[in-house]
Amino acid sequence: MVVKLATVVMKQKTEKHLPGSGIEVRFNQGWFETSPHCPHGPMLLFEKYMKCELTSRYFACSANRDRKSCDYYITEQEYKKKGFNKSSSLSVSSCEDSRPVFKSTTFCFTCQCFIPDGTSPKHKQHKVVGNISEDDLKKPSTLFLSALENNKTCAQYFLSEKSTRFLYNVVIHHNITHVICIGMPRLHEYIQSTSNISSILLDIDDRYKMFWSNEKFCRFNMFNRHFFNPTSKLSFEKFLKSAEHPRNIVIVVDPPFGGLVDCVCESLKWISRSAFSLFDQNSTQLLTTLWLFPYFMEKRIKNQLQLTMLDYRVDYENHRKFKEAKHGRYMSPVRIFTNIENKTVRLPSPYYRFCEICQRFVAKDNLHCKLCNDCPSKDGRTYRHCNVCQICVKPGREHCKTCDRCQPPLHTCNPHTTDGCHSCGEATHKRKDCPLLLNHQKPELSLTKSPNLTIGRSCEDKLTKINSRSGKMCPENLSTNANQQIISTQNSTNRKNSTTENNKLLKFKSRKRKSFFSNPSHHKKKVILLVKNSTVLSFTNP
Structure with a gap:
């Protein structure tokens, strides 16, 4: 997949989930009729964003989270240009339910299917039960079918x-x-x-x-x-x-x-x-x-x-x-x-009781809080009221000034919160309903915190700083014409060294993560930069 906008991807073991990153599903008008199909029906349109920036939109299976189980996948751009050629498999899956199902009074637990009555050489070593009554057939999940565990x-x-x-x-x-x-x-x-x-x-x-x-x-x-x-x-x-x-x-x-x-x-x-x-x-x-x-x-x-x-x-x-x-x-x-x-x-007693103030049945240990005017417990335990947060919290939690909320005693302080919109920061709506995205406006957000690596917003600023150890001049503060001259001279050098750089990048990617991250000094040194012309450069912080 081609990345249009310049995106910085930090390949760090310690940074698994970035604030403002995730995947959302988008239901456009008429999505059920216009979406491509996989064997499990219409595929869903997913939006992947990182650090509040939209990075990709793609169609994937709605029923399976594992790509190995259903490998139907196509980006939105590819689907609009080329269409989808795998939709023929939908008719195959639809025909499966219309076939007549063989039914008898003998069931094989090993094969999870009915077999002809009497002895069968194929199922001789299997667990088989016969003389099944009509009442037993009404309890398949209890008596016959084993639970799927994937x-x-x-x-x-x-x-x-x-x-x-x-x-x-x-x-x-x-x-x-x-x-x-x-x-x-x-x-x-x-x-x-x-x-x-x-x-x-x-x-x-x-x-x-x-x-x-x-x-x-x-x-x-x-x-x-x-x-x-x-x-x-x-x-x-x-x-x-x-x-x-x-x-x-x-x-x-x-x-x-x-x-x-x-x-x-x-x-x-x-x-x-x-x-x-x-x-x-x-x-x-x-x-x-x-x-x-x-x-x-x-x-x-x-x-x-x-x-x-x-x-x-x-x-x-x-x-x-x-x-x-x-x-x-x-x-x-x-x-x-x-x-x-x-x-x-009505919830059964003695584990539940009726709260006259809240006018609902609650758990026995879910005591009413006069300050919150509610029975606040969610997990069935008795919550305690925090005067700083002005809400009731789970037992054992203490107020943390850094996080500005109640947390467990042993926790990692993180003042950032993921509630609300990841684009504008408002708590009244989610990212997919953000007015900035609906108006096709992008909020001014920094993509990286590194002082030695920055990315501009305009087309003239698509280039980033060159490796400081290479001794080349940084075009950050030069004019557009000067930038073009530097780009032309640097492109010739990049063409000569493209094979070497790509080989080094492949070797870097093929290393085992265990061996690479065994040295803590490597955690924040490697940065992979994808720019508009799909040129891949590796940088090292001084």
């Missing part, structure tokens, strides 16, 4: 029986008749086995099609709202119409904890719009929603949707950390975010 592609953690019953009771208590289970196979199985209400499972795991029909299961990507089969989308619309009114529908979603919040919010808004449009209602309101996610993502979720967090701790059966615990920091951090009025969601 955190970068599809990691599955199943709800515990206690948390499943709680969610079911919330649905029943609010007179819900139709439940959309997105990534919630345990709740879907519980409803199908014990209740008369309707439910449909939307999940990206295609193994569930062996157990459920198209009316009960649709292969669905929650990060780009893509149905892998057109008949599945029709089945989903038929399910929505059978509810007779949007108020009878609830969305229960349990996304991967590493998934992007913006993508899930976009899918929830689309499902709500689709439901209201089927009943000829033009509404931007969100359907009744129960979203399971860690409590430390509360701010991200509230910036997108008007949801409040319940104090109920969600436990998982096969997660080594998010299991049931009685007290302390080892309790599950997963909570429920919902648009249901909190006082109507």
Whole structure:
């Protein structure tokens, strides 16, 4: 990829995350129809920025964080110029769901599929179970399917029986008749086995099609709202119409904890719009929603949707950390975010109580603070009030004057904060909604803190200082004509030494990081500079 603007990339082991750096997803108008496709549906447009400067825009898979699992990748410029030639694979993945699925009363746990009844030489050494009843077929995630464990592609953690019953009771208590289970196979199985209400499972795991029909299961990507089969989308619309009114529908979603919040919010808004449009209602309101996610993502979720967090701790059966615990920091951090009025969601005693002042159920150790006028605890422990911060903080934290906030006793002071906009610094909006970016204006920001290396903003200042040890004159303070003369003389020298410089750069990149960073004096010496004409120069600080 060609870098247009001059960018300084510091290859330092100690500087893994720079302030104002990260990746954001951009949803332009009509993105679902115009984006290139991978086998998992429309690809998402990502914006990568470093030190508050936009460095690249590219399309990548929405379902996999690991490029090895889905190598579909193209920059925005390349897509506009050449298009995308891999979209033919989409039809292959769509045809997979439309094939008839073989089903019998014998299941092979080793191959994770049904096999013909009777003995088979191929599965002789495998773990096989036969005489499966109809009731057993309604519990695939409990009795048959093993959980996927790749955190970068599809990691599955199943709800515990206690948390499943709680969610079911919330649905029943609010007179819900139709439940959309997105990534919630345990709740879907519980409803199908014990209740008369309707439910449909939307999940990206295609193994569930062996157990459920198209009316009960649709292969669905929650990060780009893509149905892998057109008949599945029709089945989903038929399910929505059978509810007779949007108020009878609830969305229960349990996304991967590493998934992007913006993508899930976009899918929830689309499902709500689709439901209201089927009943000829033009509404931007969100359907009744129960979203399971860690409590430390509360701010991200509230910036997108008007949801409040319940104090109920969600436990998982096969997660080594998010299991049931009685007290302390080892309790599950997963909570429920919902648009249901909190006082109507009754949390079970004796671990929860009702706060008369806040008018909601809270954890037993979540004591009410008169100064904050709230029950502030997020993790279930009793918070203490800090008079300097004017908020309640976690137990064990002390106020740090350098950081200007309460921190753990052993911490690295960092007065910088990542809240708000990385471009202009305002706390009222995020970078993607910054007025400067919308008006195509760039804030005056320095790209480097090194006094021996600076980069100008205009085209005349694209060159940087030359290595001071080489003895060449620095063109920083000369006129434009003088700069052009110096450039012409220096380009001839650079052409002669380009092969040598490139070889040295390749050798430098091929070194093992361990051997290079074993000497602390090397940490801040190597700087790689990418300039407009794609010339690569290596500099060494004196």
